[in-house]
Amino acid sequence: METSDISNAIASAIASPTVVRAVGSGTWLHGGPVENDATATVVKPRGGVIEYTPGDLVISVHAGTTLEELSATCAVSGQMLAIAPYGSPRSTIGAVVATATAAPLAYDDLAIRDLVLGLTVVTGTGDIVRVGGKVVKNVAGFDLVRLNTGAFGTLGVITEVNLRLHAKPSMDHVVTGTLDGSPWDWVPRLIANRAPLPMLVRLAPDEPAQLFARCTGNGARASALRGIMQSYGVRNAFTVGPSDTSSAHEQVPMIAALRHVPDHALVLRIRTELSGGDAMLEHVRKLLPDATLLYNPSRGSVRVVTDPGHEDDVLVEQIETQFGRTPVHYSLVAEQGAPPRHDTSHVHAPIKRAFDPHGVLNRRRATFTPKPYVR
Amino acid sequence: MRDALLATLSAIVGPRWVKSRAPELVAYDADGLPGYRALPNLAVFPGTQSEVVAVVKALAAAGVSFVPRGAGTGLSGGALANDVVLLGLNRLTQILRVDPVNRIAVVEPGVVNAKLSRAVAPYGLQYAPDPSSQSVCTIGGNVAENAGGPHCLKYGVTLNHVVECLVVLPDGRFIRAGSAFGESDEYDVLGLFVGSEGCFGVATEITVRLVPLPDSVHTMLADFPSVNAAARAVSRIVATGIVPAALEMMDNATIRAVEASIYAAGYPTDAAAVLLCEVDGIADGLDEDVAIIRECCMESGARNVLVASTEADRVRLWQGRKKAFGAMGRIAPSLVVQDAVVPRTRLPDVLETIHEIATRYGVQVCNVFHAGDGNLHPNIPYDANDADASARVHAAMSEIMLACIAAGGTITGEHGVGLDKLPYMESLFTAESLSAMCTIRDVFDPDRRANPGKVVPVHSCKEWHRGGNRA
Numbered sequence: 001m002e003t004s005d006i007s008n009a010i011a012s013a014i015a016s017p018t019v020v021r022a023v024g025s026g027t028w029l030h031g032g033p034v035e036n037d038a039t040a041t042v043v044k045p046r047g048g049v050i051e052y053t054p055g056d057l058v059i060s061v062h063a064g065t066t067l068e069e070l071s072a073t074c075a076v077s078g079q080m081l082a083i084a085p086y087g088s089p090r091s092t093i094g095a096v097v098a099t100a101t102a103a104p105l106a107y108d109d110l111a112i113r114d115l116v117l118g119l120t121v122v123t124g125t126g127d128i129v130r131v132g133g134k135v136v137k138n139v140a141g142f143d144l145v146r147l148n149t150g151a152f153g154t155l156g157v158i159t160e161v162n163l164r165l166h167a168k169p170s171m172d173h174v175v176t177g178t179l180d181g182s183p184w185d186w187v188p189r190l191i192a193n194r195a196p197l198p199m200l201v202r203l204a205p206d207e208p209a210q211l212f213a214r215c216t217g218n219g220a221r222a223s224a225l226r227g228i229m230q231s232y233g234v235r236n237a238f239t240v241g242p243s244d245t246s247s248a249h250e251q252v253p254m255i256a257a258l259r260h261v262p263d264h265a266l267v268l269r270i271r272t273e274l275s276g277g278d279a280m281l282e283h284v285r286k287l288l289p290d291a292t293l294l295y296n297p298s299r300g301s302v303r304v305v306t307d308p309g310h311e312d313d314v315l316v317e318q319i320e321t322q323f324g325r326t327p328v329h330y331s332l333v334a335e336q337g338a339p340p341r342h343d344t345s346h347v348h349a350p351i352k353r354a355f356d357p358h359g360v361l362n363r364r365r366a367t368f369t370p371k372p373y374v375r
Numbered sequence: 376m377r378d379a380l381l382a383t384l385s386a387i388v389g390p391r392w393v394k395s396r397a398p399e400l401v402a403y404d405a406d407g408l409p410g411y412r413a414l415p416n417l418a419v420f421p422g423t424q425s426e427v428v429a430v431v432k433a434l435a436a437a438g439v440s441f442v443p444r445g446a447g448t449g450l451s452g453g454a455l456a457n458d459v460v461l462l463g464l465n466r467l468t469q470i471l472r473v474d475p476v477n478r479i480a481v482v483e484p485g486v487v488n489a490k491l492s493r494a495v496a497p498y499g500l501q502y503a504p505d506p507s508s509q510s511v512c513t514i515g516g517n518v519a520e521n522a523g524g525p526h527c528l529k530y531g532v533t534l535n536h537v538v539e540c541l542v543v544l545p546d547g548r549f550i551r552a553g554s555a556f557g558e559s560d561e562y563d564v565l566g567l568f569v570g571s572e573g574c575f576g577v578a579t580e581i582t583v584r585l586v587p588l589p590d591s592v593h594t595m596l597a598d599f600p601s602v603n604a605a606a607r608a609v610s611r612i613v614a615t616g617i618v619p620a621a622l623e624m625m626d627n628a629t630i631r632a633v634e635a636s637i638y639a640a641g642y643p644t645d646a647a648a649v650l651l652c653e654v655d656g657i658a659d660g661l662d663e664d665v666a667i668i669r670e671c672c673m674e675s676g677a678r679n680v681l682v683a684s685t686e687a688d689r690v691r692l693w694q695g696r697k698k699a700f701g702a703m704g705r706i707a708p709s710l711v712v713q714d715a716v717v718p719r720t721r722l723p724d725v726l727e728t729i730h731e732i733a734t735r736y737g738v739q740v741c742n743v744f745h746a747g748d749g750n751l752h753p754n755i756p757y758d759a760n761d762a763d764a765s766a767r768v769h770a771a772m773s774e775i776m777l778a779c780i781a782a783g784g785t786i787t788g789e790h791g792v793g794l795d796k797l798p799y800m801e802s803l804f805t806a807e808s809l810s811a812m813c814t815i816r817d818v819f820d821p822d823r824r825a826n827p828g829k830v831v832p833v834h835s836c837k838e839w840h841r842g843g844n845r846a
């Protein structure tokens with residue numbers, strides 16, 4: 001749908017009254033009352049490139065453009081969007097922005113928040129709002145770009161996205177190997193990392209911990225980074241990413257597998273201070289011996305992928321009470337736009353009301369109820 | 376009314392820290408924007424976070440507007456307080472906590488940027504954003520402006536380095552925006568607050584991210600016979616996939632100003648433009664990067680590329696750049712430091728347009744800017760007391776800003792809108808977009824008492840239209 005169609009759809013929804021639900025490729029629509037509302041009007045922004053000037057390393061696309069299409073377009077000019085989020089390459093950029101989904105092995109540890117320059121958003125009043133710009137630095141006016149990033153479509157439907165791209169470095173490898181011993185041994189070494197080395201540890205039941213690191217730069221730097229990675233005690237290291245300049249990591253099965261979650265899995269994301277990473281891994285492992293843990297040492301975050309037999313709020317409570325360490329932040333990727341667990345409601349509710357006064361857009365859940373990640 | 380407020384505020388912070396007499400207030404009648412003066416009604420300087428809260432509550436109770444102020448180095452007039460209360464934060468200078476393992480520091484808003492970096496250097500860490508005013512500007516001011524600096528090309532702007540803020544809303548309530556350890560599923564209120572120019576409330580405690588000091592740094596100076604050639608080199612360098620720590624351009628007028636000053640850095644005065652380029656990080660691979668960058672410059676037409684061989688050389692090369700604004704002070708008593716951004720590929724033609732505009736108005740433009748980001752700083756030295764010169768400077772700047780917008784750019788990359796750039800907001804954004812900005816401002820400050828009249832032209836707000844229509 002075009003931006004103006006979406007604006008009209010929202011205007012009709014206000015009049016009817018009914019609700020509107022933004023959809024990308026629909027790869028992650030579980031959870032949340034809006035989806036279950038059979039009367040919702042579905043609005044699906046169109047895809048396609050609007051403007052791309054490789055010399056500026058900036059691209060403007062319609063929100064329905066998939067990550068696959070986006071990387072294929074940029075690759076022709078030796079450029080890339082510096083994220084590699086969990087989920088499917090069929091995900092749309094609009095949804096990636098709306099969910100601010102994190103990336104396990106993003107180039108230079110960048111997040112989508114760092115890469116969105118401007119947005120066109122249709123608010124809950126049907127207004128078409130263009131915020132930010134098309135240049136890599138802009139601070140003109142209040143930052144509604146950041147506000148809509150990660151808002152799960154509750155403040156507006158994103159229809160156009162301006163993105164900052166990066167030129168591909170001459171080498172871009174993902175190197176993997178195993179780590180011996182318990183997290184007590186290797187976590188402190190990983191967090192003390194001083195090199196620009198995005199890393200991810202995969203801890204599957206009954207398997208040794210496996211470290212992935214994205215080693216980029218010119219030849220000398222990429223191999224030095226590989227050496228640094230091995231100095232953490234990594235054994236049997238080998239390159240899984242493309243060893244030439246193509247850096248099409250999406251196509252590498254082992255990395256695709258990292259980003260994929262089995263059907264009917266429950267995904268929890270947990271974050272603690274960097275120095276609490278080892279204790280947290282140990283704790284979650286004891287609580288959920290069958291879960292697969294994906295640990296990012298530079299952000300102190302863990303994705304816990306487990307089966308949906310667990311009730312997620314019970315799990316969170318168990319983790320919270322038994323871990324007993326503060327500050328720890330929990331949130332559930334199992335849910336769309338879970339309500340804030342901390343008391344900031346006196347700002348959050350008015351923000352929602354300001355942009356969606358009729359309550360027609362994706363809603364935040366009113367209560368914290370279990371909702372497994374089921375595909 | 377004023378006397379009652381004076382008494383209330385004095386009771387909170389002590390009489391010494393409330394200024395009410397004109398001679399005392401004159402010290403705060405301007406910030407870094409020349410040609411604008413505004414006398415505050417009162418100025419109050421709380422010494423602790425709880426005093427800030429008490430002051431804000433007292434102002435709320437009295438229904439009085441206020442303008443937060445850090446060091447007053449802002450270049451867009453954001454800290455000007457015209458007949459309202461100026462809330463000075465420069466007594467809140469404590470670095471409350473440095474946590475080197477978790478790589479964060481918790482600071483009060485009045486901490487001076489460079490002081491923070493010095494304080495964390497012994498841990499092998501730095502606070503990366505480095506505005507050229509870093510020796511005086513405050514972290515609170517940096518947060519409010521989303522300040523940048525030469526090294527933001529690689530390291531990112533203030534937003535990328537602030538993880539949490541304790542904010543006193545204009546009604547005296549607190550919010551905690553962001554989370555020091557959070558990957559939040561809440562609205563990105565921190566992202567919204569950073570760069571809100573004091574219009575949403577006062578940052579009283581700021582948690583910043585620290586990054587490791589690089590193991591090794593190489594600094595280069597390339598000199599070019601034309602601005603075009605320098606701009607070509609910038610594009611080539613960026614296209615290689617190398618992300619330089621900094622990539623700064625200075626034109627001939629700037630070079631000559633620097634070389635004629637006490638900050639002389641040995642720049643070639645006959646060059647049309649120089650590029651100051653730095654690469655840093657782990658030592659391995661930096662020599663290769665230097666070689667590639669040299670090649671990019673030479674292929675684009677550089678006459679020479681100098682690589683600083685000692686730390687002293689490096690510091691000298693940077694001194695010229697960081698003190699360029701000061702050096703321009705020798706040319707004339709006042710200096711407009713403008714801030715606009717254009718797509719990198721448009722740099723050559725926009726620079727040409729700027730030159731043409733300057734010639735037409737008979738003013739001298741010195742360009743010194745963050746070329747890697749396309750973030751221009753066209754600066755005009757002039758005499759603000761000369762009405763004719765001021766008018767010409769003003770007209771030339773307006774045309775320059777509109778030319779940047781026409782080229783697909785924006786009116787500020789790091790200095791904010793403040794008061795100075797209000798008139799351009801309507802050229803940049805649609806009425807609906809500006810109205811959305813008013814909407815969000817109202818969430819934080821429905822009475823519009825925090826830094827009133829800045830950032831978004833009030834008549835852009837829908838409610839204003841409605842009110843206007845009714846009247």
Ligand SMILES: Cc1cc2nc3c(=O)[nH]c(=O)nc-3n(C[C@H](O)[C@H](O)[C@H](O)COP(=O)(O)OP(=O)(O)OC[C@H]3O[C@@H](n4cnc5c(N)ncnc54)[C@H](O)[C@@H]3O)c2cc1C
Binds near residue numbers: 025
């Ligand atoms: C292993 C795994 C881990 C994941 N981890 C995370 C995580 O940590 N955090 C996280 O947020 N997500 C996570 N995801 C989900 C990820 O966000 C989605 O896979 C992807 O973004 C969905 O793309 P889509 O186009 O299919 O969106 P859809 O499934 O169509 O929509 C997803 C959500 O985005 C909203 N939306 C879609 N398009 C728009 C738009 N244009 N404007 C406004 N709202 C819109 C929808 O209403 C819906 O709420 C994870 C997924 C997997 C498989």
Ligand SMILES: Cc1cc2nc3c(=O)[nH]c(=O)nc-3n(C[C@H](O)[C@H](O)[C@H](O)COP(=O)(O)OP(=O)(O)OC[C@H]3O[C@@H](n4cnc5c(N)ncnc54)[C@H](O)[C@@H]3O)c2cc1C
Binds near residue numbers: 444446508578
């Ligand atoms: C020579 C020179 C060079 C400069 N170079 C750069 C540069 O390279 N990059 C760059 O980005 N800027 C630069 N600047 C501009 C300026 O230094 C920055 O904008 C800086 O962030 C302002 O900080 P300050 O403490 O002086 O704030 P002030 O000027 O006092 O205030 C600026 C704004 O912040 C608000 N504010 C201040 N403190 C708070 C707080 N605690 N809470 C809420 N709002 C607050 C004020 O209301 C005002 O709107 C330069 C200025 C000069 C004079």
